[in-house]
Amino acid sequence: MAQLWGGRFTKETDKLVYQFNASISFDQRFFKQDIEGSLAHVRMLGKQQIITTKEMEDIIEGLQGIQQDVENGSLQITDEYEDIHSFVEANLIDRIGDAGKKLHTGRSRNDQVALDMRLYTRGEVLEVRELIKHLLTTILSIMEQNLDTYMPGFTHLQKAQPVTLAHHFGAYFEMFKRDSQRLHDIYKRMNYCPLGAGALAGTTYPLDRDYTAELLQFYGPTLNSMDSVSDRDYLIEFLSALSTIMMHLSRFSEEIIIWNSNEYRFVEIDDAFSTGSSIMPQKKNPDIAELVRGKTGRVYGALVSLLTTMKGIPLAYNKDMQEDKELTFDAFDTAKGCLHLIDGMLATMKFRKEVMEKSAMMGFTNATDAADYLVGKGVPFRDAHSIIGRLVLYCIDKNSSIDALSLDELKTISPVFEQDVYDAISLETCVSKRLTVGAPGQEAMQKVIALEKDFLANYDK
Numbered sequence: 001m002a003q004l005w006g007g008r009f010t011k012e013t014d015k016l017v018y019q020f021n022a023s024i025s026f027d028q029r030f031f032k033q034d035i036e037g038s039l040a041h042v043r044m045l046g047k048q049q050i051i052t053t054k055e056m057e058d059i060i061e062g063l064q065g066i067q068q069d070v071e072n073g074s075l076q077i078t079d080e081y082e083d084i085h086s087f088v089e090a091n092l093i094d095r096i097g098d099a100g101k102k103l104h105t106g107r108s109r110n111d112q113v114a115l116d117m118r119l120y121t122r123g124e125v126l127e128v129r130e131l132i133k134h135l136l137t138t139i140l141s142i143m144e145q146n147l148d149t150y151m152p153g154f155t156h157l158q159k160a161q162p163v164t165l166a167h168h169f170g171a172y173f174e175m176f177k178r179d180s181q182r183l184h185d186i187y188k189r190m191n192y193c194p195l196g197a198g199a200l201a202g203t204t205y206p207l208d209r210d211y212t213a214e215l216l217q218f219y220g221p222t223l224n225s226m227d228s229v230s231d232r233d234y235l236i237e238f239l240s241a242l243s244t245i246m247m248h249l250s251r252f253s254e255e256i257i258i259w260n261s262n263e264y265r266f267v268e269i270d271d272a273f274s275t276g277s278s279i280m281p282q283k284k285n286p287d288i289a290e291l292v293r294g295k296t297g298r299v300y301g302a303l304v305s306l307l308t309t310m311k312g313i314p315l316a317y318n319k320d321m322q323e324d325k326e327l328t329f330d331a332f333d334t335a336k337g338c339l340h341l342i343d344g345m346l347a348t349m350k351f352r353k354e355v356m357e358k359s360a361m362m363g364f365t366n367a368t369d370a371a372d373y374l375v376g377k378g379v380p381f382r383d384a385h386s387i388i389g390r391l392v393l394y395c396i397d398k399n400s401s402i403d404a405l406s407l408d409e410l411k412t413i414s415p416v417f418e419q420d421v422y423d424a425i426s427l428e429t430c431v432s433k434r435l436t437v438g439a440p441g442q443e444a445m446q447k448v449i450a451l452e453k454d455f456l457a458n459y460d461k
């Protein structure tokens, strides 16, 4: 048990207490960020002449050596240290002697851990944004190839009006676009450096906080030292954004599961993204989509857990905050994995265009347009609605679609029908006439696709 704070204590820590308190099993994840932060801190201490240039150089060399040795496997991070900060400092002192004891001058583990977690999370925000960009690119290419792939649009999971696959996927494009914008906002708000806040009240050393912030590519230092060591809002915001991403992925998964079912058969998930059954040889299950739907709960759990942890904590640092890590890391991993897998599943999925189109035809998705056709011939809308209602009943009885009836049959329902009705209620017409911004008509969709492309081209601005 290697501790940094033995001086005031007369007894050894109980073993269970030690284990309960220790965080090295999970905070070793930000080992690199811990070194990065220490390098910036020590460069600043040197620049401010709080330590000598020689001491600064020795510490830098020592820290870089530790990083190399851990990365090449010759130095193991073990649980004989309480946390990753203790591991690095103890190893530094072993390596370079007394100069190593000066690393922690003007710093506390409270601002150190706040910095490490922020650096690590900042990287994750960028990674998630990149994964979303890739997913958006996949969705957009499916949209471009399916402007004329007709399918039913649903309300209440009942066939409603015809749309296209491009339009349906366009809805998800919008959702994930907002998700990526949310991450962009979070990044801008969180990118301030807590280093130099000390335990809670700053320090008496002449630290240059602007300099460390600049070295670590933050916009600047945080402005209140008590807030700096006890703010975890940015994690809550990120977990909330991840929860929304998972909610979107889960809805998408749910649709794919329905579309892949034996009843719908709109899509076929590639073998590489499906699994079989140990007993039923005919089965090809959409397990990946189901797992994504299922894992959503885990990410929500991390958000609710951290909100609950934070709600009763007085200023400034309290050990409760160590609980900001494990579930959060799990949420990062889960969301990234899900984004990656859904992307791969979509890119390899087969769309059964004929089945989708037939489903749109047989589902009376053109009933509204049929009513509008009668309105165009002078029938008041309420009467037209009722005529088409009777027509639908007739079709259900005959197991037919509206367009498959002969003109004579149509005329028995209403004499207003003419030959031009077939063209007016074809799926092509129903869709292509819907041209308001955001509607599925091809011309309207082309304009939206151009805007979405623009969005992707300027993604990092």
Ligand code: ARG
Pocket: 023, 027, 083, 109, 110, 113, 317, 319, 321, 322, 323
């Ligand atoms: N492991 C701790 C955490 O994750 C590091 C900070 C420890 N600070 C302290 N005053 N005990 O929060």
